Structures are given as C-alpha cells and as structure tokens.
Amino acid sequence: MEHHNEQTKWSQFISLVIVFFFWGFVAASNDILIPVFKKSFTLSQVQSQLVAWAFYVAYFVGSLIFFIISLKSDILQKFGYKKTLAAGLIISAVGAFLFVPAATSQNFWFFLTALFIVGLGFSVQQIVANPLAIKMGSPNTGAHRLTLAGGINSLGTTIGPILLGIALFGTGSEHTELSLDDVKLPFIILGVAFILVAIFMLFSKIEDPAKTEEKKIEAGEEKFNLFKYPQLVLGMIAIFIYVGVEVSIISNLPALLHTHEFGNVLEHNIAPFISLYWGSLMIGRWNGGINVFDTSKTTNLILKFVVPFIAFGIILIANTLSGKDVSAFYIYPIWIIIFILMSFIGGKNAGKTLMIFGVAGVIMMLCGLFYPDKEIAKYFFISGGLFCSIMWPSIFDLAIAGLGKNTGKASSFLIMMILGGGIIPLLQGWICDFDKANPSGIMGITYTHFSYIIPVFCFLYLAFYGFITPKILRKQGVALSEESSGSGH
Numbered sequence: 001m002e003h004h005n006e007q008t009k010w011s012q013f014i015s016l017v018i019v020f021f022f023w024g025f026v027a028a029s030n031d032i033l034i035p036v037f038k039k040s041f042t043l044s045q046v047q048s049q050l051v052a053w054a055f056y057v058a059y060f061v062g063s064l065i066f067f068i069i070s071l072k073s074d075i076l077q078k079f080g081y082k083k084t085l086a087a088g089l090i091i092s093a094v095g096a097f098l099f100v101p102a103a104t105s106q107n108f109w110f111f112l113t114a115l116f117i118v119g120l121g122f123s124v125q126q127i128v129a130n131p132l133a134i135k136m137g138s139p140n141t142g143a144h145r146l147t148l149a150g151g152i153n154s155l156g157t158t159i160g161p162i163l164l165g166i167a168l169f170g171t172g173s174e175h176t177e178l179s180l181d182d183v184k185l186p187f188i189i190l191g192v193a194f195i196l197v198a199i200f201m202l203f204s205k206i207e208d209p210a211k212t213e214e215k216k217i218e219a220g221e222e223k224f225n226l227f228k229y230p231q232l233v234l235g236m237i238a239i240f241i242y243v244g245v246e247v248s249i250i251s252n253l254p255a256l257l258h259t260h261e262f263g264n265v266l267e268h269n270i271a272p273f274i275s276l277y278w279g280s281l282m283i284g285r286w287n288g289g290i291n292v293f294d295t296s297k298t299t300n301l302i303l304k305f306v307v308p309f310i311a312f313g314i315i316l317i318a319n320t321l322s323g324k325d326v327s328a329f330y331i332y333p334i335w336i337i338i339f340i341l342m343s344f345i346g347g348k349n350a351g352k353t354l355m356i357f358g359v360a361g362v363i364m365m366l367c368g369l370f371y372p373d374k375e376i377a378k379y380f381f382i383s384g385g386l387f388c389s390i391m392w393p394s395i396f397d398l399a400i401a402g403l404g405k406n407t408g409k410a411s412s413f414l415i416m417m418i419l420g421g422g423i424i425p426l427l428q429g430w431i432c433d434f435d436k437a438n439p440s441g442i443m444g445i446t447y448t449h450f451s452y453i454i455p456v457f458c459f460l461y462l463a464f465y466g467f468i469t470p471k472i473l474r475k476q477g478v479a480l481s482e483e484s485s486g487s488g489h
Helices: 010-040 050-072 075-079 081-097 099-105 108-135 139-169 180-203 230-251 253-258 271-292 297-321 327-331 333-346 350-370 374-382 384-388 391-399 404-432 453-475
Strands: none
Touching (some): 010 108, 010 253, 010 271, 050 230, 050 404, 075 081, 081 099, 081 108, 099 108, 099 180, 108 139, 139 180, 139 271, 139 297, 253 271, 271 297, 297 333, 327 333, 327 374, 350 374, 350 384, 350 453, 374 384, 384 453, 391 404
C-alpha cells in the first residue's frame, strides 16, 4: 500500500473530531437527565439507571447488527466511511427530535426509546470513526491520534453537563422548578447540530482510506475460534466492566450526593460534580495524548505535569462561568498529582499501566467508603475518573494483541461489550434502593453509600486483567509493542 502523504491530515481530522466531541457531550448529559427523570417520574434509583441502560444497550444492538451485516458485505467499503458516518448522525438526530413528543406525552419509556435511537446512531459513528482516525495519516501515529480524539471526546463530556445544566436550570445556584418541557429545546438544538455536522461531513474533504484487497480465504481454512484467544475473551469482560464502572460511578453519584451524609445536594447543583468527574477523564487523556506530538524528553516531562492542570483549569473556568462556586474543588489537585506520578510508573506498558490504575481504583473506592469526612470522601469516588481515563487503550491493546487478520472481528466484539455501561449501573442502583426498606443502612453507612462496593470489585478485575494478560501473551509468543494504542470511549 503506497502512502502519498504521511502527515496527519489535520483538515480532515478536525472534522472527524467534532463527532467525538458530540459523543462526549451527550453521554455526560445523561447524568443530568438521570436525577431530573428520577424526580419528575418519581423513579427508584434502579429505574433511573435505565437512562444509562437505554443508551449503552443501543451500542450493543448497533454493533451486533453491524457485525451481522458485515459477515455478508463490507458496509464501509461499499458505502464509504463518509456516508456511513453521516447516516449515523442522521439516526442520532431522529432520536434527539423524539425528545419533543416524549416530553409532551410525559412518558418515561418514550424518553428511553428516544435515547436508545440516539445511541444507535452513535454506535454506527463509533464503528466508522475509530478506524478512520487511525488511518488519517501515518500508521505509526494512528493510535496517538485516537488518544487525542478521545481527549476531545472528554472535553465534550466536561462541557456537556454544564451547558445542559444552564439550559435546564439557568445560571447560579438558586433553585428553579423544572418541568420536562424544559428538555425540549436543548434536544431540538442538538438534533439540528447533528444534521448540520452530517451535511458538513458529506461536503468535507474526508477521503476513504485506500481500499485494501483482502485475500479471499478458502472456506476450508481455519474458522475464527474465540476461545483460542484468552486475551480476547478476558478482554471482552474487561471492556464490559471498564465501561460499566466508568458509567456507574458517576450515574449513581447524584443519588449519593442527595443523601443526608453527603450534604443533600439538589438536582440543580449536581452539574459541577458531574463535570469534575468527566473532566477527570479529560485530565487523564490529555496527559496520555501528549505522546502524539514529537517532543524532547524534558518537554514531554514538563507537559505531563502542566497539561493536566490546564485541563483542570478549564473545568474550574467553565463551572465558574455557569455561575457555580467551585472553590471546594481546590483540594482536587492532590488526586491529580497522585495520578500523574502513577502514570510515570506505568510508563508505556499497557499491562503494567492497567494493573497500577486498577489497584489505585480499588484503593480510592475503599477510601471513599471508609473515610470519615464525607466532604473529602466524595472526591475519592470522583477520582475514579482519573484512573479510568487511560484504561480503554490499555485493555484494547492487550485484547487484540496477536490476533492478526482477526483484529477487525475482535474489535467489533469489544465495541459490543460497551453494553457494560448499561448493566453495572443497574446493579449499583439496585443496591442503593435497599435504603427504602432499611433506613438504618449497613455497617454504619447508607446502602447508597455502600453501593460503591461494586466499583471496588470492578477495579479489582481490571487490575487482574492487566497482571495476567502479558503472561498469557508470553506463552503464545506474542511480543507487546512498547507504544500503547488507544481510543477514547
């Protein structure tokens, strides 16, 4: 395959990155919708978690349909990346517009259907955009381009809740009564934005990557056997758990902050905490994305310390502009520094990084459960975002190592496992609901607080996966590259 142009195609890449921004924007906005729906429809905590469920199950259904069709024909080669991407955006736009009749009918299931359709469009976009980002330039910098795109995705998750918070509650911290009709306008704007980006995409300079002629494999040749690759099977569980824990920590946080111990924080003051959590993922990914740029060792070292604090600054400024007082967040740099130091220990080794961050996640969750001062305890939970931030690339890297021509199939199996984002929050929400029947709680804390035992077990498995997989790969004689690939989810 000849490469006409080894530079990153920035004009094309920037148009693509806008789509990454949108995924983040909507995914984090769900966390504002959860407490709003919970109140408007008087839902239990586990029912309110169906918001996450509808969104992430759509990813699973979308990639499953895509996978089944791709067994018959290669959609991307047939229609081209651009058209497929635009189609995904249009599907999401339809979902966004459905929020209007859903709000009019005041029907919770109608809302979930609308959200499901938005997610369905996203799954199509994910399947196209991840490989496209890698192919926009030299193969050597492909993985870093994905990390960078993931960083932009995180900017969306940080700003999304703040903007939706302003749209629904206005600025400042005085309470406004909310009606579901207030949800209409933000989603109409979002739907229009999706359509504009789709049109922009179709007219943008994005070219399809050079078609690769695949050798026709003889029918008699070896069939793909999933269980021949323990790194992939364990990796599918790891992606399931990773997306699950990333979503669960935050989508149950409004319920935690609503408890008496954690200060009875009301819906209209939740946005800063949600943006700090998703902002933590941004801090971590920006830290990892530095490797895209060719810099000297010293510059790289300085950037690793400076860039996370620039990201933290953006979180503070965005929240302050929305009229919230975030002076309580000034303690958070303690966790950021712990994260930066741990990222140096992990280096560029995917297994080691995953193991270290898994263990860190376990420790942070346990501190959050047992630390006596609740004002500080909540930051231990929120810091889970820092340690989740660069797990996706590490898991992906380990799971597809040594898969050769089956990498594509493996990749769609891994995207399907994003389903975890819909299931694990339900499990944690179910534990929260024990509070209704048992107001005295368990071990001296509420069940809502105790529910954070779920993320402890999740991080434990992720640490185990980082520990065991390099050993499995060595047995197969697979050498892991030092450079870690990566994609923001």
